[in-house]
Amino acid sequence: MKPTQLIITIASVFAVFLFPFSAGKAANTTKGENHCFTCHTSARKLIKITREIAASNKDKPGASPETKGEG
């Protein structure tokens, strides 16, 4: 094996070995998928959940309508 080929082979092995560690911990946990990250990076899932929350809160008043004026 030529020296150049040897270097490329060693570098490839290192790259493959390091790949699982390249993404931040925000994306993965030690136990696998980070569900916080999976859900909070999916607009589709968030829209579904926030609609669900809004529906369950629909009878709850928001800000007081009695607030008026600047300050």
Add this chain to the structure above:
Amino acid sequence: MEPLAPHEKVYVDSSFAEDENHGQLGCEECHGGNPNDPNWKTAHNGVVRDPSYPDPSKSCGACHDDIAEHYQKSLHASLSPFKKMIDMRATPEKAIYEKVDTAREFHCTACHSSCGQCHISRPNAAGGGFLDGHLFQKRPPVRTVCTACHGSRIEREYFGKNKGLPPDIHRQKYFKCSKCHKADEMHGDGKDYANRYEVENGPKCLDCHETIYEPKASNAKTHWIHKDEVSCQVCHALPYKNCSGCHVGKDKNGLKYYKTESSFMHFKIGLNPLRTEKRPEKFVTVRRVPVAHGTFDFYTKNGLSNFDKLPTWKLATPHNIRRQTPHNKTCNGCHGNPKLFLLEKDIKADYTKANKAVIVPPELLPKKRAQ
């Protein structure tokens, strides 16, 4: 400020994972919760929405300990001048004082900020929501952070939103808030200041305009004549927003409300109520602040029995600075022009005593000059 849809408020940009510093932390390390739980309802048990408030030492402070050390005393986090001012006016009797203090905490101190509410999300007081997909913003954006809270006064002045008035000249030079208000000022230095004008590393016009007194400077003579007599804003600010008659309480659903009786545009020069070595000027611009005798009447009658201990027209630094203003074009734009000054007749009778220290007596009005 454009409102965010509910899902936009919590949408995380996937590139956050590539943030070589913050992306290396697991979500739960700052926010708690259970990242291994696929059920969003139970996964959020114990989640802390803003882990930087009130104590950032275990979140941001784990790395930024030099900033977090002082942060709780920064005025943006503590809002301590509110307490100091209201305490001075409050009735000392324990049962009444406690009601006033609870109301203050509930209403006035709700607008605090935090590390997260400047660098990651909009302030809670302005509706919250991530600024840019939870990507950390080294310099908080002006319109979604600074003026999200400082809206009715500073934003309208600075961006020229008050009818008929131009924007601040610094705005026209594309200055962002952080050009003058540096991070050190925002983060605090550990001292519990009585008000923002005492903050040692707060901005001063002379920080940049240091040559105005030099012999060759334009208007050097005018600046020398007025040095320590008037604040920069007296000559260089335009009319600004004033509010009065603030009342707070809870509606029938238990939701807090805020009401102000009126807001009006005025430009008023008063006597400097906070004359110090740092601010030695005799005359300053003063702004009507909304506090009223009955601000806390909902919670307790006569809660502010020492109301007259402080003026309701406060030292102000309007953010609508212009090199030339209608009243600095000529000497007599100001001299012999009493309507620019806060006079006793400008103040309602029941507020006169409180404002004694800032009302300009007739003998101190500058006389008209021969041109």
